[in-house]
Amino acid sequence: MRDRIGDIPLLITNFVKQLSDRFGKKIDYIVPDVFRICSQYEWPGNIRELQNVIDRAANLADGNIMSPDLLPETLYRSTDYSPLNLGEHRLKIIKSASENSTILEYLERNKGNMTLAAKELGIARSTLYRKVRNITGNSVN
Structure with missing residues (x-):
């Protein structure tokens, strides 16, 4: 796996999907730090070890969020990841996921009309465009 580090995020996403299909455990959001930490680890147990960790x-x-605090401590020791306060970090993640969910809900309610959704959310339309771009990773027209 050391030669295929770029595949690790894809493997993680696939493992989470398989787990969801097998056990009905729905993970909607994987915090990017999970990908980063797992990509920096050596994985002496290879792909099976990665799957077991995930x-x-x-x-x-x-809930439906996979965050770095759920990973084994051995992964932290071998990487440069060390959040100062995991509880505070987890709270930020939950807040962000909640905000993203609310934005998508308002967009769906308004059939994708950004102006109406922004008005209902009480934010500027440009702010909504920026937040949607951050959620989806794509530009919004």
């Missing part, structure tokens, strides 16, 4: 993290998740 399965464990998904099972430990309280």
Whole structure:
């Protein structure tokens, strides 16, 4: 796996989807730090070890978010990742996921009309465009 580091995020996403299909555990959001930490780890146990770590993290998740605090401590020791306060970090992640969900809900309610959704959310339309771009990773027309 050391030669195919770029595949690790794809493998993680695939493992989470498989877990969701098998056990009905729905993970809607994987915090980017999970990908970064896993990409920096050596994985002496190869792909099976990665799958076991991801399965464990998904099972430990309280809701639908997979965050770095669900990963084993051994991964942190071998990477440069060290959040100062995991609880505070987790709170930020939950807040961000909640905001993203609310934005998408208002957009769906308004059939994609950005002006109406922004008005209902009480934010500027340009702010909504920026937030949607951050959620989807694509520009919005």
